Amino acid sequence: MDFLHNLYIGFQTSLSLINLWYAFLGAMLGTLIGVLPGLGPIATIAMLLPSMYTLEPTSALIMLAGIYYGAQYGGSTTAILINVPGEASSVVTALDGYKMARKGRAGAALATAALGSFFAGTIGTMVVAAFAPPLTALAFEFGAPEYCALMFLGLVGAVVLASGSLAKALAMVVLGLLLGQINTDVITAVPRFSFGITELMDGINFVVIAMGVFSFGEIIANLGKPAEHRDVFIKKVTGLMPTKQDFKDSAPAALRGTILGCLLGVLPGAGPMLASFTSYSVEKKVAKNPGEFGQGAIQGVAGPEAANNAGAQTSFIPMLTLGIPTSAVMALMIGAMTLMGIQPGPQVMTTNPSLFWGLITSMWVGNLMLVILNLPLIGIWVKLLTVPYRFLFPAIMAFCAIGVYTLSNNTFDVYCAAAFAVLGFVFHKLGFEPAPLILGFILGPMMEENLRRALLMAHGDWSVFVTRPISATMIVVAVGLMIAITLPAISKKREEVFVEDE
Amino acid sequence: MKIKSQRDFVSGLALIVTGAAFAIGATNYSFGTAIRPGPGYFPFGLGIILAILGGIVLFGSLTQNRKGGDPIGAIPWRPLGCIVGAIVFFGFFLPKLGFLISFPVMIVLTAAGGNEFTWKDALLNAFILTVISYLIFIYGLQLTIPLWPAHG
Numbered sequence: 001m002d003f004l005h006n007l008y009i010g011f012q013t014s015l016s017l018i019n020l021w022y023a024f025l026g027a028m029l030g031t032l033i034g035v036l037p038g039l040g041p042i043a044t045i046a047m048l049l050p051s052m053y054t055l056e057p058t059s060a061l062i063m064l065a066g067i068y069y070g071a072q073y074g075g076s077t078t079a080i081l082i083n084v085p086g087e088a089s090s091v092v093t094a095l096d097g098y099k100m101a102r103k104g105r106a107g108a109a110l111a112t113a114a115l116g117s118f119f120a121g122t123i124g125t126m127v128v129a130a131f132a133p134p135l136t137a138l139a140f141e142f143g144a145p146e147y148c149a150l151m152f153l154g155l156v157g158a159v160v161l162a163s164g165s166l167a168k169a170l171a172m173v174v175l176g177l178l179l180g181q182i183n184t185d186v187i188t189a190v191p192r193f194s195f196g197i198t199e200l201m202d203g204i205n206f207v208v209i210a211m212g213v214f215s216f217g218e219i220i221a222n223l224g225k226p227a228e229h230r231d232v233f234i235k236k237v238t239g240l241m242p243t244k245q246d247f248k249d250s251a252p253a254a255l256r257g258t259i260l261g262c263l264l265g266v267l268p269g270a271g272p273m274l275a276s277f278t279s280y281s282v283e284k285k286v287a288k289n290p291g292e293f294g295q296g297a298i299q300g301v302a303g304p305e306a307a308n309n310a311g312a313q314t315s316f317i318p319m320l321t322l323g324i325p326t327s328a329v330m331a332l333m334i335g336a337m338t339l340m341g342i343q344p345g346p347q348v349m350t351t352n353p354s355l356f357w358g359l360i361t362s363m364w365v366g367n368l369m370l371v372i373l374n375l376p377l378i379g380i381w382v383k384l385l386t387v388p389y390r391f392l393f394p395a396i397m398a399f400c401a402i403g404v405y406t407l408s409n410n411t412f413d414v415y416c417a418a419a420f421a422v423l424g425f426v427f428h429k430l431g432f433e434p435a436p437l438i439l440g441f442i443l444g445p446m447m448e449e450n451l452r453r454a455l456l457m458a459h460g461d462w463s464v465f466v467t468r469p470i471s472a473t474m475i476v477v478a479v480g481l482m483i484a485i486t487l488p489a490i491s492k493k494r495e496e497v498f499v500e501d502e
Numbered sequence: 503m504k505i506k507s508q509r510d511f512v513s514g515l516a517l518i519v520t521g522a523a524f525a526i527g528a529t530n531y532s533f534g535t536a537i538r539p540g541p542g543y544f545p546f547g548l549g550i551i552l553a554i555l556g557g558i559v560l561f562g563s564l565t566q567n568r569k570g571g572d573p574i575g576a577i578p579w580r581p582l583g584c585i586v587g588a589i590v591f592f593g594f595f596l597p598k599l600g601f602l603i604s605f606p607v608m609i610v611l612t613a614a615g616g617n618e619f620t621w622k623d624a625l626l627n628a629f630i631l632t633v634i635s636y637l638i639f640i641y642g643l644q645l646t647i648p649l650w651p652a653h654g
Contacts, residue, residue, distance in 0.1 A: 165510075167562065171517050171555040178524050178548050185531075185541035192541055193527055220585050223615055224578030390619070391627050394612040397585065398631050401592050401608060402639055402647070409646060414593030418586050425582060429574055430513045448544045455539055 003130055006357050010129070013358025014365050019062050022055075023362050026063035027369045030070020031077075031377075045332045057340040058355045062362045064336055065316075068329050069363065072312050073117060073370050076305055080109045092276045093308070096293065096300030103296050108242040112298055113305040114374050116254040120261055120306035121367030124313025127262045128360050132317055132349070144453040145464050149474040150324065151447040155440060156478045169436050172427075176440020179204065183445060187452060199412040208404060209441060212417040213434045215400050217424015219393050242298070250302030253283050257303035261310025266317050279307035313363055320356060321346055324446075331442050507563040507572035514560025518553045525549030584615030600650040601640070606632045 013019060045064055055063070080097035093113065100109040155173050182193040183203035191201045242250070257279040264275040283303040284293045293300050318324045323344035325331035337344045342352065349356045404417045427434055458464035466472045505511045525546050534540025588611035595604040606628035613624035640647055 165559070165562070167555050167558045168510075168513065171513075171552060171559065174548055174552045174555060175517075175520065178520075178545060178552065181524070181545040181548070188532070188541050190531055190541045192531060192545065193524075216585060216589065220578070220581050220615075223581035223585075223617070224576075388618075390613065390616050390623060393616065394609045394624075394627055395631055397588065397612045398605070398609055398635060401589060402605075402635060405593070405596060406639070406647065411593040411597060414589060414596075418589040418593070421586055421589060422582070426516075429577070430509050430516070432513065451544070452539050460535065460538075 006353075007129055007361060009353055010357030010359075010361030013058060013354045014062065014362035019059055019358065019362060020365065022059045022063040023066045023366045024369050024373075026066020027070040027366050028066075028373060030067035030072075031074040031370065031373065033067065033071050033074060045329065045336070057337070057342055058358050060336060060340060061333065061355065061359050062366075064333055065359060065363060066366045066369075068333075069121070069309070069312050069366055070370060072308060073114070073374065076113045076117075076308075077110060077374070080106060080113065080301070092280045092304040093301055096295075096297050099296035100298065100301065105296065108246055108298070109301050111375065112242050112246065112250050112302050114371055116250065116257070116302040116306040117309035118367050118371045119254055120258040120308075120310035121313060122364060123258045124262055124265070124310040125360060125364040125367070127310075128313055128317055128320075128363070129357075132321055132356075132360070143468070144450045144457060145468050145471045146474070147324070148447055148450040148454050149465055149471040149478070151443045151450070153474045153478040153481075155443055155447070156481050165431070168432055172432055172434065172436040173440040176437035176442075177444035177447075179209070179437070180441045180444030181448075187449070197412075199410065203445070204416060205408070205413060208413050208416045209420050210438055211400050211404055212420025213424035213427065213437070215396060216417065216421030217428055217434075219397065220421065220425045221428040222389075223393070246298050250298045253279075253299035253303035254306040256282060256286075257306030257308075258310045261307035261312075262314050264307075265311030265314030275307040275311035276304035279303040309367075316360070316363070319344065320348065320359070325442060505563060506566060508574050509572045510559050510563030512574060514556045514558075514563055517556025517559060519556075521549045521552030521554075521556055523549070525553065580617075581615040584611055588612040588615075597648055598652055600648045600652070601636075602632070602649055603651065605635065 014023065045067060048064075048067075076093045076097070079094035080101050097109045097113065100106065155177075180203070182200055184191045184201050193200070257275075260279050260282065261275040280293075280300060280303060283297075283299045287293065287297065287299060315330060319330045319333060323334060323346075325334050334344045342348065342355070400417075401414065404413050405411065424434065427437075454464055455462070464471075465475055526549075528542040528546035528549060531542030531545075532540035533542045533546065588608045591611060592604055592608040595607075598604075609628040609631055610624045613619055613627060640649070
């Protein structure tokens with residue numbers, strides 16, 4: 001009965017009027033942000049952090065979570081309507097969703113995405129509620145070598161995210177790790193690579209990197225193209241609901257996607273993005289006529305969308321139970337918790353049960369709100385997106401610039417963002433994908449700290465990573481994954497999904 | 503020896519230089535021992551790995567055939583200059599001139615990066631965004647942003 005009791009505690013918290021309001025506010029804000037290209041949940045959460053101090057921690061986290069899955073949702077909307085994935089994880093949705101939209105079936109695609117996500121969200125919430133406690137028990141088995149191995153696995157996972165050259169994706173991970181080295185050494189307190197600049201001694205804020213490389217770099221690259229290559233708008237979205245046949249086609253895809261999402265969402269580094277990508281490959285494999293994929297197959301929307309959303313739910317598990325961020329947004333959530341005096345980790349569940357379970361159940365509440373909010377709002381989203389790009393990109397720039405400045409009321413962060421804008425543009429020109437860099441940057445310092453601690457514990461004996469069972473398992477999985485992507489045949493398939501539809 | 507991918511050739515060189523720079527920089531810090539690794543241990547190793555990966559990319563650019571030499575393409579100087587310039591301008595002048603002056607100017611500068619720039623649109627956009635941002639960030643969220651030019 002523990003399971004039901006926990007859900008009861010959770011719903012008591014999440015269904016309180018004030019928390020319902022914050023869940024709604026977060027979901028709405030998140031959707032709006034996801035729909036605006038360039039303004040992601042990272043920027044928004046970063047912008048909102050200062051004003052979060054005044055909120056009650058539970059409400060603040062519920063709102064942050066609302067922004068997170070709202071943005072996932074909104075990102076899919078733009079992916080379908082104008083082929084602009086607002087979020088990394090909706091890249092795959094754009095492949096078939098946009099094709100459906102161009103065939104005049106945008107309504108069906110949007111509704112399938114919404115309902116598939118809601119279904120996945122419901123299952124995902126139950127998985128989190130049921131398996132968070134056993135995973136928490138596991139968390140106590142985690143020492144420095146295990147953490148280090150887990151991060152190694154996450155970094156290898158990050159490589160799989162990139163669709164282009166393997167060497168370049170690896171290089172981006174390593175570059176991210178190196179950028180993470182610009183800080184004060186945690187063990188000896190020696191400032192590294194700071195060139196005497198005080199601001200650099202605390203390290204670069206990763207929001208600065210994310211905004212510079214993704215938002216600003218993207219805008220520069222987009223402006224460099226002629227106007228007709230940028231966005232394609234569709235005049236009218238007709239036929240909101242999917243047909244019976246659509247339901248028949250998409251239901252099994254959504255179910256498979258949900259299972260994949262629940263499993264892969266827990267992996268650090270990979271998360272929802274890897275889940276949606278894998279689901280697309282699986283659907284393509286099991287489909288009766290794979291030729292439809294890339295031409296507007298509804299399974300290609302339902303599967304990845306479900307996977308993405310289920311993954312978004314279960315990616316909270318490592319964050320809640322181990323205090324490890326599985327994505328940039330999770331890192332910000334941890335930051336928010338720390339700001340409010342809550343040390344993330346296994347103890348949160350026992351010291352703060354109403355926060356822990358309230359957050360979990362609010363995920364389901366948030367998902368329900370998203371469906372209620374989004375189905376009728378599709379028409380309005382389309383209107384918002386018809387704002388001409390010449391008005392849209394200065395707006396994105398303006399909000400990001402304020403966001404960067406208010407991170408620590410410091411102009412140094414603004415200059416850093418400018419530098420990373422140039423870097424983001426260079427990445428774009430040279431064909432580097434920035435996602436692995438961000439993950440390397442986030443995981444790097446933690447991995448170093450744990451690596452050094454593990455070596456200290458084991459008196460410099462590297463075999464500590466393979467003699468402890470949990471760590472050894474993860475190393476084996478990571479190495480297996482590495483071999484799998486290095487093998488030319490499989491590596492070719494990895495690129496296939498992305499290349500074929502261009 | 504012919505460059506078969508211009509993009510990867512430049513990428514490879516850039517990675518080697520960056521990796522080497524980090525590795526050389528790391529020699530300023532103590533390496534420690536295998537038992538007690540110092541602050542230079544991790545960045546040195548990573549720098550070397552990055553340089554090796556750069557070498558692999560560089561090798562690939564000279565050996566693997568790509569479509570049409572995989573050129574880098576023209577650099578759009580105007581958007582690049584305008585966007586980066588606008589960010590730097592905002593960072594430099596916000597504390598000096600305040601939000602109500604530096605923010606609209608930044609938006610006009612940004613808008614100038616597009617190829618559909620007209621003064622009318624840019625000024626209108628700057629006005630609307632300044633009002634919205636004021637309402638959201640300063641009035642609504644109560645963020646501490648200097649509004650007017652600083653004294654002295």
